[in-house]
Amino acid sequence: MSDIDQNKLRKIDLTLLLVFLGLMRHRKAVLVAAELGLTQSSISHSLRRLREIFEDPLFLRRAHGLEPTAVAGALEPKIRQIVETLNQTLSAPGKFEPEKSERIIRIAGRDNVLSRLVPPLISRLDIAAPQMRLSSLELGRDAAMRAVSDGDIDFAIGYYWEYGKELMSDILYTEEYRVIARKGHPLFREELTVESYIDARHILVSEVGDMSGIVDMTLEKTGLSRRVVASVPLFFPALATVAQSDLIGTLPKSLVEKFAPVFDLEWRTPPIEIRTFTIQALRHRRDEKNPFHTWLLDILKQCAEIDRTPPAERPASHQRDQV
Known part of the structure; x- marks a missing residue:
């Protein structure tokens, strides 16, 4: 006990630690106050106490908000671990x-x-958890993983071929590809071959704007x-662009077979063999034994089973995660 600074420990409470982490994440006192349900005056008071305890300014005022000092940056992982353990x-x-x-x-994806x-998840919540609400974000791979690590979301859902040791992955379903074109597109008047496929004009989906994919x-x-x-x-x-042009796309099968009728599109199996990929639910290891996250993962797996038997491919007479 002789190495423990009991005076400083008595000055610490959990709210101070939550304020510190909130300021590190948002860099603005008004956002932290709203998140924690506190007044801005309380945030200012907490920051003064933190500066006294750690004998450092911790956050410097700048035009864009609060800038953490080097001491604050070094403290963040230690304080986050304390809060997660508690x-x-x-x-x-x-x-x-x-x-x-x-x-x-x-969730994010x-x-x-x-x-x-989301549609089957809402339906299940209406029955099993009528007072719960759902907030979903459209986030790319890296942003979603950061959000899980920061505790901003419960699950990041998507294709993650690599993730840090602090994250856990559970497979929800396996995905493959379909080729789409507008109804009446000349490409689908005959059998889709490798030659006709590569000669067509393609649209690519890439969150970072790349012009090549899998x-x-x-x-x-x-x-x-x-x-x-x-x-x-x-x-x-x-989907909307393909429906209004002569471009074709090679997109995930479950998306195509569900929404092609909505956009009045036709689809075919690709004339080349493209590797399948898994859609996973990522969570932080701190939540491995959290009953809520265990329950939610089970619900997500149930939702992933919806419509697992897709409609048959339309006959020719009728009809990386970057693709």
Whole structure:
């Protein structure tokens, strides 16, 4: 006990630690006050106490907000670990009762994944947890993983071929591809061949604006290439563009077979073999034994099973995660 500064420990309370982490994340006192349900005066008072305890300014005022000092940056991982340990200690013994919970579920993913999971998730919440609410964000891979790590969301859902040791992955479903074109497109009047496929004009979905993806990597292995003339960051703009042009797209199967009728599109199986990919639910290891996250993961797996038997491919007479 001789190495423990008891005076400083007596000055610390959990609210101070939450204020510190909130300021590190938002860099603005007004946002932290709203998040924690405190007044701005309380945030200012907490910051003064933190500066006294750690004998450092911690945050410097700038035009854009508060800038953490080097001491604050070094403290953040230690304080986050303390708060996570306390949270686990407090929540581990409890039993989650969804029918009584007023919690907000927070998930993130690309628009193709959300369009598959959000509708059945809402339906299940109406029955199993009528007081709970759902907040979903359209986030790319890196942003979604950061949000899980920061505790801003419960699950990041998508294709994650690599993630840090602090995150856990559970597979929801396996996805493959379909080729789409507007109704009456000359490409689909005959059998879709490799030659006719690569000669067509393609649209690509890439969250970072790339002009090549998994299809191009697959073609390159056989010495072939296609003509990508447009790139969009989301899947639904790709569907809308294909519906109003002569471009074709190669998009996830579950998205195509559900929404092609809505956009009046036709689809075919690709004439090349493109590797499948898994859609995963990522959570932080701190939530591995959290009853709420265990329950939510089970619900997400149930939602992923919806419409697992897709409609048959239309006959020719009728009809990376970057693709």
